[in-house]
Amino acid sequence: MDAQQRPSHPSPPQPPSAPRRPPPSPPPDSDTADVLQQIMAITDQSLDEAQARKHALNCHRMKPALFSVLCEIKEKTVLSIRGVQDEGPSSAQLRRLDNMLLAEGVSGPERRGRGAPAAAAAGPATPGGCPNDNGLEHSDYRARLSHIGQIYHSELEKYEQACREFTTHVASLLREQSRIRPVSPEEIQRTVRVIHAKFNGIQMQLKQSACEAVMALRSGLLDARRKRQNFSKQATEVLNEYFYSHLSNPYPSEEAKEELARKGGITVSQVSNWFGNKRIRYKKNMRKFQQESTIYTAKTAADPTEVRAQGSQAGCPSTPASGSSGEALTTLQALTSLQPCPEGGSLLSQARGGWQVKQMSTTSPAGDPGSVISAASN
DNA sequence: CTAGATGATTGCTT
DNA sequence: AAGCAATCATCTAG
16 A cells, blocks of 8 residues: 555656666666566576565566556455355365274274274174184285375375475465565465365375275275185184084083184184084084094093083083083984984984974974974985 | 085074 | 074185
8 A cells, every 4th residue: 555655756867776677768668567577587587586686676666656556456356356265065075084094094093903993884793894803814904904004194294294385385475475566464374275275185185095995905805705714623623522522502602612712713703603504514414424423522532621611511501401411412422323324313313402493393393303303404 | 627515694583 | 692594605625
């Protein structure tokens, strides 16, 4: 405004300072054009050169007039610009991405123990998100996940740094320019906001990429899980020993399952799966398992240190007589293996009472235990 | 390559 | 929630 206080008087005979003005006596209009040209030229110059030129411009006699003209132009244009506010609906999307990265353990303060939210969302039988608690694949998964996290954080840091630098640079540039053209602090603020919005866009892309990487990793893991591996000999041994030594009630308690899992180097859910499969398959084709049965029963008879019931038998509702029934069964099994039964060992099934067989209530109205097996083993 | 074995998953029942 | 039954997908021995 003070520029307007000093109306541009007709040019004095000699300009107070026009140090590098090549034309000695320029035409009246060329003065303004010259100043503008110099302003434009500043961008093409080196810092030192520009500094000198700026100084020259600041002292130019036409500067106040030019400044007031720019003020007027700005006055008009700013009105039309105002009201165009940024910040779109992308903030919600950004929040979603943030949440997801947080849940995956890629971002956030500190990585949680085991990807808890993912496990919570998984199925009941196995912790779907993170399969083998002790598997190689899982550690590999975690390693890759943390690698993604590292890249994400370093990139984020880089972008933030660049954003800061660029913002301060632009702000100082604008402040500098405010000496030759009207730049309000508000305008600087707005420009800064625009810059931040741009960098936010970049950040969002980065977050999106991180999410995609995690997703790819996750689906890869799920694929890998399908590529099952047979249990180790040790694990199969431990499980079979328990199964055949508790043939009257092959339902290990939670503690027994944990013990078996620990001994076999597998998870509790794998133990559950194994027993589920085993019970079904044994029941379906007992004859096939008879040899295996004798092997393991002989083994456990010779080695009393193997995993005992540990309350599973005692706590079993279906077989209250836990004491000698196991041993009696063992001998029964040995007998049945000696005299193979064409129907798949109905003798055993009678002795056992058919475990926890669902069909029992539906298939045999007369309550014939043998029919359970014959119904199940077709 | 194939058949059988086996671990995992899914849908259902209790 | 645990278990059963069927099924899938992979492994493995021959």
